[in-house]
Amino acid sequence: MEDDENLHALLDTQDDEENEIELSPAVLIEVMEEAWLNEKFSPEILPNKIDFVELLLGQLSAMEENLENVGDRDIKKTLHLLEVDRLRFLVGSYLRMRLEKIEFYVDHILKQENSRLENREDLYLTEAELTFARNFKEGIDNHFEHLMRVHPTIPVDWKNQVIQPNIHSFVFSRSKTNIESIIIDEGNDDETVYVNKDSQMIISYNSVSNLVKKGDVQLV
Amino acid sequence: MDPEEVEFLGEKENVVIVPTFNYGVIHLIAGDIGPFRAGLPIKVPLWVAINLKQQQTCKIQQPDWMDVENLEVLKENEKNAITFTRMPNEHYMALTKALLKFAPDDLIRANEIRTLVKDIWDIRMSKLRSSVDLLIKEKSSYAAVDNLTILEINSVRPLLPHALDQIHRMKKLQGPQLGTNSSAGHTSSYSFRS
Incomplete structure (x- = not known):
């Protein structure tokens, strides 16, 4: 609970200074775990937490770099490596889940993102995710266009059937x-x-x- | 969610170990652990404890709530209570399972612990099944599920949310006359506690 309060305090300061988020690594991990569970269970894609992901990944690479100088027989090394693996799983699983949602709901998500763009609201996807979504949609659309040309008798209103969460x-x-x-x-x-x-x-x-x-x- | 993922969360719980080696503080990303002094008990996350135990460099201390006497009390309470009792640990199943698997020699009366925890689990699961049955029959739109642990919630996840979703769809189609019926007298706010 104490961590939660810290977090809120820290998040408040985040609003003031745009790019500076100062979190203790322990709190950072907690934020990531919560984001992981939320993303896992929410039917729709949630606002991205890329700032936290990048901070954590930074921590992980720093740790891996440090470990290069530690002997293999050191107790410390196994534990650190184990922790790095656990956290990589967490981040990886989180990002994969978002990609799965993007693939599944690509039309719906892009529509929502476009209306957020028009209203100048914060986007839910990261830049990379948005690029992925657009490319994915293009690929899918081309693929179906191509298929449909072989069967010209099939009605074309399948395009309006958007899969929604x-x-x-x-x-x-x-x-x-x-x-x-x-x-x-x-x-x-x-x-x-x-x-x-x-x-x-x-x-x-x-x-x-x-x-x-x-x-x-x-x-x- | 996979049970392994629930376990993954449970492995963050702290347990007390007695190391057989000396070592300084280890600065993990999640926080410092140590210093380790041979023979002196120290708190570490479960995943650290399991790793050290596998290298046979520590003994894991049985958590207090895992005493056979205490578990018997918990079991009796669970049996007598209509609602779910609060478990001593959110991840009681994961912890018990891990300790029985990796450190059975460090537990006192390990076999009885296994049986008792399984009994408690079974009582809770049967309660959960009858609660779910009631919940569906009353066509509720929400319910409190206090004191259920994540693993228990996870066990009804494949079915219950979808069943409620279908009921919700039917309610929408049924129109207002039945809707007023369901909101009368708060029958719709059926709670697992009641």
């Missing part, structure tokens, strides 16, 4: 603070509930999506 899908959540009201979509009329810190629920994702992005709710 189901934001109504149910998720398990843990609240990190007291939350005044969560709106429950009852299908027909809505209901609001008060949620205590640390309580766990199974709930529709769209009821908590904003809280997840804000960091008040953790998906588990």
Whole structure:
């Protein structure tokens, strides 16, 4: 919990000085773990955490560099290498999950990103992810165009069938603070509930999506 | 989520080991561990403990809650309580499994621990199944799942969220007359606690 407070304090300073994020490595790992779980369970792609990813990767390469000078029989070396492997798995798994989502929902995600661009909002994808998404879409579109030319009788409205994530899908959540009201979509009329810190629920994702992005709710 | 990934999270839990070697502080990225003094207990993450144990350079101390007497109390409590009791550790299953696998010689009455923890797990799973059954029958839109550990949540993940999603879709299609029915008298806010 203490770490959480530190984190919030640190994140506040982040707003002031754009490019400088100062986090203790331990907190950094925690942020990464939370991002990993959130990304794993949220049906839609979440705002990217590339700053944290890069910081952590920086830590990892620095550590690997240092280890080159350490003898192989040193106890220290095995433990450090093991930790580096664990963290690489974490970052790798996180990035892979995002790519999977981009591939699956490419049309939907690009549409959303375009409207964010128009409204001058922060993009969810990183620059590299955006390039990947655009190339991927181009490849897919070309491929289908090509296929369809062989069967000209097939109607062309398949292009308008965009695969969208189901934001109504149910998720398990843990609240990190007291939350005044969560709106429950009852299908027909809505209901609001008060949620205590640390309580766990199974709930529709769209009821908590904003809280997840804000960091008040953790998906588990 | 794969069970291995839940284990991965559990391996961050701290355990106390008694090293058989001397070594200075090791500056891991996640924080410092050490200094190690032969014979002096020290707290380290589980993954470190397992690694050292595999090299036979430490003994792992059994966590207090893993005492057979304590587990028996926990089991009784779990049996008598209608709701889920709070487990001594979020990753009690992962910890027990890891210690039984890698350090059975460091545990006191290891076989009884195995049986008791399995019993507690079974009681909780049967509770979970009947709660889920009720939840589905009441067509709830949300439920509190306090005190469930991640591994337990993970065990219902393949089915429960999808079932609720289907119910939600049906509710939407059914129209308002049934909707008012479900929101009357708070039956919709069925809680695992009640």
